[in-house]
Amino acid sequence: MQVNVLPTSLTLAVGSGFAQQLVILRLEPGKLHLRKLALLEGVVHALRRGLEPDLALAEVTAIDTAVQPDPPALTIAAYALLGCGTALLLGGGNTPRRRPRYAALARLRFRAPAQG
């Protein structure tokens, strides 16, 4: 068996010589999911240690279906954390606050029409 894997396609060649059968699967690119990747890598390690292919396939299906989408509030909080971190990294929050030089004079000018 020969396997050629690309992010959006999967090509499998089964058999040898002129009796070889080719299967090409066109895949939709999915979102990056570290939990699924880590669990899948565990299945691959178990497969290399001698796990039965049927059990491995069942585990892969279970991994794909068991993961639930995050609630929107958690996603918003995650992007807020990421935004705060990026702002700090780019120097946000370090600018000294500028105070007006003639603040007292400005207050006097503001009050003058009210007294008149």
Added chain:
Amino acid sequence: MRNSVLNGPTVSPGHTPSLSLVISAVLMAFGIALILHARYRDVGWIVASCVATIALAHWLPALGVTQASPFATAFGIGLVTTLAARYLRIPQAVVLVPGLLVLVPGSLSYESLLYVFQADTTDALSLGARALLSAILIVAGFLTSQLLMPPLRHGVSA
């Protein structure tokens, strides 16, 4: 009325205190861990990856490595990723993806776009070229690390 966002002060990385760098790395790591749906046990590795990447990216220019800083940082993160996968059994994506996300020169692209809106095409092109060069250097650094220390691959008998 002028748009204060497009004509305001630009970003200026490189003048950030060390404490802000550490806090920003931790915040970004938690954000990335939530967005990429990481396991709880992998959050520590994601934080370590982000802190190491930001530390390398900011300390290498201070040591004199300015132009090749993205290359050296990506090379270091690639080596650490392979070593962690080989000896600590940590999935490669857990260490590599947060490091690359932090390293991608988003601020340069952002600043380049700001200059485009301000009709300053010279600076916009200069920053755009720097962002493109940084992206190329990051990919080259990671590929070089994979070339020097490839991940272990065991064949599965069909």
